[in-house]
Amino acid sequence: MTPASISTVLRDRSLAPGLRAIAEKVYAGQRITPEEGLHLYEEAPLGYLGALANFIREEKHGDKTYFNRNFHIEPTNVCLYTCTFCSYSRRIKKREDGWEYSLEEIMDIVKKYDDQPVTEVHIVGGVLPQYDVPFYAELFRRIRAHRPDLHVKALTPVEYHYIFKKAKISYEEGMALMKEAGLQSMPGGGAEIFHPEIRDQIAGGKCSGDEWLRIHEVWHNLGMRSNATMLYGHIEKFWHRVDHLEQLRALQDKTGGFQTFIPLKFRNQNNELSHLSESSVVEDLRNYAIGRIYLDNFDHVKAYWPMIGKTTAQLSLSFGVDDIDGTIDDTTRIYSMAGAEQNPALSTEQLVKMIRAVGRHPIERGTLYEVITDFRDVEFSDEKQYRGYTALPVV
Ligand code: V47
Ligand code: SF4
Numbered sequence: 001m002t003p004a005s006i007s008t009v010l011r012d013r014s015l016a017p018g019l020r021a022i023a024e025k026v027y028a029g030q031r032i033t034p035e036e037g038l039h040l041y042e043e044a045p046l047g048y049l050g051a052l053a054n055f056i057r058e059e060k061h062g063d064k065t066y067f068n069r070n071f072h073i074e075p076t077n078v079c080l081y082t083c084t085f086c087s088y089s090r091r092i093k094k095r096e097d098g099w100e101y102s103l104e105e106i107m108d109i110v111k112k113y114d115d116q117p118v119t120e121v122h123i124v125g126g127v128l129p130q131y132d133v134p135f136y137a138e139l140f141r142r143i144r145a146h147r148p149d150l151h152v153k154a155l156t157p158v159e160y161h162y163i164f165k166k167a168k169i170s171y172e173e174g175m176a177l178m179k180e181a182g183l184q185s186m187p188g189g190g191a192e193i194f195h196p197e198i199r200d201q202i203a204g205g206k207c208s209g210d211e212w213l214r215i216h217e218v219w220h221n222l223g224m225r226s227n228a229t230m231l232y233g234h235i236e237k238f239w240h241r242v243d244h245l246e247q248l249r250a251l252q253d254k255t256g257g258f259q260t261f262i263p264l265k266f267r268n269q270n271n272e273l274s275h276l277s278e279s280s281v282v283e284d285l286r287n288y289a290i291g292r293i294y295l296d297n298f299d300h301v302k303a304y305w306p307m308i309g310k311t312t313a314q315l316s317l318s319f320g321v322d323d324i325d326g327t328i329d330d331t332t333r334i335y336s337m338a339g340a341e342q343n344p345a346l347s348t349e350q351l352v353k354m355i356r357a358v359g360r361h362p363i364e365r366g367t368l369y370e371v372i373t374d375f376r377d378v379e380f381s382d383e384k385q386y387r388g389y390t391a392l393p394v395v
Pocket of ligand 2: 079080081082083086088089125126127158203206
């Protein structure tokens with residue numbers, strides 16, 4: 001597809017010189033600096049950002065928009081840590097209000113999906129002492145033995161740092177052990193904001209930004225892939241976001257192991273930061289776009305629709321996003337407990353229609369972006385109403 005929108009931006013004689021220089025760089029496939037990243041956050045209008053991010057998105061993927069069929073397992077909602085943004089965890093002191101599944105109970109959940117065409121199980125939850133290295137190694141082994149075709153994407157450096165420290169083993173030993181037990185990839189959670197000025201206030205006590213990055217590096221060095229998130233829209237300033245993006249980009253230069261960047265919008269219900277207002281949809285779209293522009297070495301940018309809602313997810317597809325996560329059912333409570341208004345359940349047909357409704361080309365992918373079903377020519381019986389829509393104009 002031709003980069004019509006970015007050409008329009010470049011033809012605009014009234015464009016401020018700083019923004020013009022960045023647009024020219026993006027058009028030439030060059031990397032922007034941290035100063036330019038900050039300039040985008042502070043000054044760039046939404047339409048301009050959309051034009052640049054959409055140019056990159058279409059250079060990389062055309063209209064292709066990915067989703068997968070997955071389900072979530074949250075072994076517990078009790079946690080030793082007390083992140084102030086977290087609506088989900090029941091403090092260890094109020095343990096009786098939460099759930100703590102045993103290995104057998106988790107396997108029962110896995111088995112519930114035996115006759116369903118899901119390709120991935122995403123496991124993440126609170127941190128508790130009984131969930132240690134032997135527990136998770138046994139869990140991964142059992143899942144892989146039970147259903148070898150199911151990709152195990154599990155835990156974050158928050159859990160790994162805790163369990164390896166407790167077991168007195170290095171990150172290298174620990175991640176090798178997890179790989180051997182059947183772990184196939186690592187989701188992007190627990191990143192929050194890396195800079196200690198913010199991290200210490202919102203996620204004190206859990207792994208630091210450097211430790212989070214180091215565990216991903218060790219995992220990548222084993223030839224494995226992972227994702228990266230950024231929790232934004234709370235107490236951080238724009239420069240903290242740029243710092244976060246810069247650290248992700250630098251590690252990706254070293255390892256190439258990240259697949260997808262997933263900005264996570266802070267949701268404000270039922271947590272200690274409820275007094276903060278949430279970012280606007282405009283700010284969410286600007287943030288997706290800047291993530292896409294900054295992370296030139298990441299293949300994918302994902303909008304996690306259960307958190308931002310279906311409409312913003314559709315809009316995001318014109319602001320750099322090429323992936324809208326999965327056809328998850330109601331097995332994740334992280335966002336519904338934090339105030340996301342959506343019931344996180346969408347069938348494959350609904351997801352495909354959602355993507356097509358904004359003129360994009362839906363592809364069901366596996367965790368590693370292998371194509372499972374290309375929906376370009378698959379038509380559902382009542383779909384005529386969606387024909388004729390085109391991609392949102394971004395000028
Ligand atoms: O680490 C917790 C975030 C993350 C809130 O890799 C919140 O494919 C907003 O990482 N408001 C877990 N965010 C979810 C996650 C994820 C989700 C989907 C796909 C992938 C992937 C990863 O959720 C946590 C934390 O950063 N979170 N509470 C809140 N109130
Ligand atoms: Fe625990 Fe994760 Fe919630 Fe922090 S965000 S309290 S580590 S479950």
